Amino acid sequence: MSDGAPPIPGLHAALMRHTGFLINRIGAVARKRFTERLETLGLNLRMWGVLNVLDAEGPITQHVLGKSVGIDPSSMVSTIDELEANGLVERRRHPTDRRAHALHLTEQGRETLSSGRRIAREAQDELLAPLDASERKQLHEMLCRIARAADDARVAGDELAETTAARAV
Amino acid sequence: MSDGAPPIPGLHAALMRHTGFLINRIGAVARKRFTERLETLGLNLRMWGVLNVLDAEGPITQHVLGKSVGIDPSSMVSTIDELEANGLVERRRHPTDRRAHALHLTEQGRETLSSGRRIAREAQDELLAPLDASERKQLHEMLCRIARAADDARVAGDELAETTAARAV
DNA sequence: ACAGATAGTTAGCGGCACAAACTATTTCAC
DNA sequence: GTGAAATAGTTTGTGCCGCTAACTATCTGT
Numbered sequence A, B: 001m002s003d004g005a006p007p008i009p010g011l012h013a014a015l016m017r018h019t020g021f022l023i024n025r026i027g028a029v030a031r032k033r034f035t036e037r038l039e040t041l042g043l044n045l046r047m048w049g050v051l052n053v054l055d056a057e058g059p060i061t062q063h064v065l066g067k068s069v070g071i072d073p074s075s076m077v078s079t080i081d082e083l084e085a086n087g088l089v090e091r092r093r094h095p096t097d098r099r100a101h102a103l104h105l106t107e108q109g110r111e112t113l114s115s116g117r118r119i120a121r122e123a124q125d126e127l128l129a130p131l132d133a134s135e136r137k138q139l140h141e142m143l144c145r146i147a148r149a150a151d152d153a154r155v156a157g158d159e160l161a162e163t164t165a166a167r168a169v
Numbered sequence C: 001a002c003a004g005a006t007a008g009t010t011a012g013c014g015g016c017a018c019a020a021a022c023t024a025t026t027t028c029a030c
Numbered sequence D: 001g002t003g004a005a006a007t008a009g010t011t012t013g014t015g016c017c018g019c020t021a022a023c024t025a026t027c028t029g030t
Helices: A019-041 A045-057 A062-069 A073-085 A107-127 A133-168 B019-041 B045-057 B062-069 B073-085 B107-127 B133-168
Strands: A089-093 A101-105 B089-093 B101-105
Touching: A019 A045, A019 A107, A019 B019, A019 B107, A019 B133, A045 A062, A045 A073, A045 A089, A045 A101, A045 A107, A062 A073, A062 A101, A073 A089, A101 A107, A107 B019, A133 B019, A133 B133, B019 B045, B019 B107, B045 B062, B045 B073, B045 B089, B045 B101, B045 B107, B062 B073, B062 B101, B073 B089, B101 B107
Parallel strands: none
Antiparallel strands: A089 A101, B089 B101
């Protein structure tokens, strides 16, 4: 650091070589930045994900919601607790299943979501600043494929585990 | 869930739209998988990063190493502790600065690193399976640009903070 | 020689993902 | 129908990780 030119940059070439490292690192930065911005709305990442899916899917249960956002059931409890305390979501009675809740987005929830979307757009523009429009599209498409494949593998792994467990019984 | 076809996939469209969400999600999956595999070598992610940079940069101090890998000084202590306990790294005397350690990679460290590289290659191939060679190259190049920009912003932010602090004094 | 910066260490906090155990309810097999 | 197993939600606890603050030892600049 005392040398004139920095002998070692913040990101070392030996690590930049690995695509996995880059994704991991960028993901961490993106998460951190976006989390900071969401705080201005009283939201965290999980709450933001919940609002999005809830808006798209109408009233659903915590279980299904958790699957869609990638939150396990126990973490879902506190997430919904907070959202409900802030008046963004309501736990209503499920029409047919008395074990389950039907989660409803409130009007305020919808408003907060739309503010969140603006913040998300800003954060994304900032993150993808080095890319032009067509590159962003390419990147997005490739990431979609990777995410799908990774999720398929996860689901397949789950089913395999279940099958194995069943076989063991 | 009781419907025949799954009404909601593991990754919901409302979230897949956001590139930031995808990067974040994929980063988490990649991290998790790679971490599991590294366990077979008795390594975690931070230790793996340290070995890589140490191999590339020869003996350096913990401070400089931390900057390169993205580990803060306090976390670096336990990381090096573990590596030293496993005989992969040695804390030797720094030739000119008695406060600092000169970190050396041992022969065993080099061997473990090369096993780690094989594991990293496998994990990367698995993650990027949906992409062909030219797409992987494109993706990598774009991610490099994003990571550089993000890191530059971070450094600039640090310097701004320092300047502001200095001005305040 | 003294003030301030720097390298390393220790301790502790807060957030998060995950697992285990529990209650209430539903579903399925018989 | 009735009992067994599965499911929705909740509570509690555990371990990891990144971060901060405080401390000692040493270096640097004037």
